Amino acid sequence: MLRVEEITKDYDGKPLLKGITFEVQQGELVCLLGSSGSGKSTMLRIIAGLEEPKSGQVFWNGEDYTQKPAHERGFGLMFQDYALFPHRSVVENIAFGLRMAGRTKGEIDTLVQKALISIRMQDFANRPVTELSGGEQQRVALARALAPDPHLLMLDEPLGALDHNLRTELLKELRKRLHDSQKPVIYVTHDQEEAFALADRLLLLHDGKLVQEGAPEKVFIQPANAWVASFLGLGNLVPAKLVGSNCVHTELGQFEIPTLPDLQPGLECTLLLRPEDALLGEKAAAQPNNLRASVQDSIFMGEYYRLELLVGQNLLQVNSLQPVAIGGTIDIAWHGSTLQCLPVEN
């Protein structure tokens, strides 16, 4: 299937991609995740053939596609702004790829009708695309990208331009459509919720490199480094130093971590304290790693309260099922087995 090898690319004279290698298998949905400006979209454009890499190769089923022009690749790409042709109707937009691929008129009509039904927009067939709502445009763009039956589908932040409620709704629909299509999909986003909900596999892009790849659960449980944990919003990150076996020293104090692999003492790392694993009040007092914190804020989140706590100079966030009085103090602790020491990002 798709394989990109050691792709590099400069932007404005600075390296943007510093050697990216990954594969996408048949029927697999891969999410390329990274902050804005990290080069995610550029990676897609290189695969699509819209930009040339500085070095490295793109292979499709073992064939080198690096020099192949975009229109001969047969890859679909959906743009963040959808790029629906404003001078053409809904039908004409969906039919465009089929027409360019040289399909007969009969085939085109049948396939376009099918596509319209699948996005439930039969009544919109001859509308100008400029009159559609954001959600409708998104559906048409997806239908247009899928119509010529691409070998590979790429989506560049397909929900990025929509408001929150619509995103949740379309995310479900998109998930179903993409899985039903059985196509290999590369989905670019900066939103980890989207990525978790959709992906079979995550690729995390940071500073021009893939810093981690794996199933969403695996990445969630075992982030590769402090940047991944911070980008995914996994919890409180505190600089730490190894002191002896199974013990780290931080500004908050010493933490016992029984699961810590045998590492050289004095090594710098980052301690991840997950809000949902925090023990509070009496449960905390019984733990060895307990801290006394003053409650700065308590925010109702629906199923829990998000507490903002001050320990020394450090602000920590923890989840609590009970409301806690603001201004008071509280004992908190983490069970040693829930703590993780992550390599510092270098």
Add this chain to the structure above:
Amino acid sequence: MKRSGSLSWLLWLAPLVFLLFFFYQPLLAIFRQVFSERFNQGWNFFSWNQITRPLLFTFWQAFLSTILTLLVGLPAAFLFARFDFAGRKWLHTLSLLPFILPTVVVATAFNTLIGPRGWLNLILMDLFNLTNPPLSLLNSLPAILLAHVFYNTSIIIRIVGNAISRLNPHYDEAARVLHATPWQAFREVSLPLLMPSILGASLLVFLFDFTSFGVVLMLGGPQYATIEVEIYTQAMSRFNLPMAGLLSMIQLVVTLLITLAQNRLKNPRFGKAAISTEEKTRQRPANRMQRMFVILMCLLLVLLFVSPILSLVSRSLVTLEAARAERGEFETGFTTRYYTELFQNRSGSIFYANPLAAIRNSLVYSLLTMVIATTLGFLTAYALSRSGKFTRWLEPLFMLPLGASAVILGLGFLLTFNKPPWISGSFPILIPIAHSLIALPFVVRTILPAIQGIPNSLREAARVMGAKPWKVIREVDLPILLRAVIVSLAFSFTISLGEFGASSFLANVRTPTIPVTIFRYISQPGALNYGQALAMSTLLLLTSAAGSLLIEKIRLPGEELF
């Protein structure tokens, strides 16, 4: 707002009276001239051939000029919109310069390049030892076409280039991932999206070529008369005023139709959807093909824009007189004599045109035009910016003068004001008035967007804080509009300084302007006359270039002049 709304007709008053008296009255005079002749003599003052010949030629040369301009302008627009290269900004500024150059300067410049005394012929004569200029490019259709391309390429670059750089590059890319070859993507997607601007720009170029006067008069010679030139010839040499009037009416109708079509096309159909917001659309040429394209286009543009200007300036500083005795020999050398001669008083000859007086006159006319046009334009723009029934009803009245050419204006003035007190006084006030009418549309188009661009919330904020209405204008509107006003002043000054069409009707021997004097010099034999025409053209060129640079510098981006 109600009270000031009912008073807003006062704003209209001055510009309206001015237009009625100085534009619609002369126009009416042309109509009267033609139709009274119809009743008196049954329109036997012309044969149809006299009308169809110049009319067809006008269409033909305008059509050819437009096609050629597109051939140069479209690639140039693409060059500036899509590529970054060393000297891009410099070349872009240069390519916009011709638009503001006076017609006489352009005509003289091409004369120094391809005329019998021009560089091209002189070099050939020197190379091949010839006695006579081998190329007779002057007084030919190619000369007219060349000058028109020189003039109007800037319009294509400006309008179409703008459209290209604002076109979302994702459209082309989306087409290409949907199996379209680059050519198909261009034909199916980019071209249809750019078509309204290309058509609009083409019509504008056609309009300018259709109404071209000075260039055709000076480069086309007697056998290539467009309607404008024919109007001038009929009125000024044959004294057949009904004929000139009839041609003017035909000209007016055609230009109005083109203007209407052009205005319909001007509003982009696809709105904001087709405009890219953040995408950087310019890039360095990426491969050999693109590098070749950039280099060749740059060469072509430099050749097109620089060579006439350089030729004019250099030729004005060089004596090149054939030595009497020997064949094909020249005395050449650097000289400033043509410039110093401008300031000598030699009123002996019959043909003598006093250059000093012309410079003085032109400056006075230009200063007056600056004041009249900007004042009236400001009032008009303010009145047009108020919405209301009255505005909608009057607006076309203000926009009609756009369709009338300078030559028609000159003829109308001649018919209307050829009587005291207009011509008996020592000062030809008609010239700055005609210039103001010509500059007025440009002024309105500069100031109106500036006024409309001021958010009403600013005025309301000022009013809430206790500012009286006139104070709101002084504290909010005026500081913002100052820029537009300066541009208008520079614009009207530059336009007046180079105006030739109307002046050629209105300026007499005692009251010449610079362009009229240049025309007289270059129409006469003799190296000194030729040289003086070049020297004056160079001075005018420098002034116009300075004016145009000033306008470019302080003009707010996004203001459209067409």
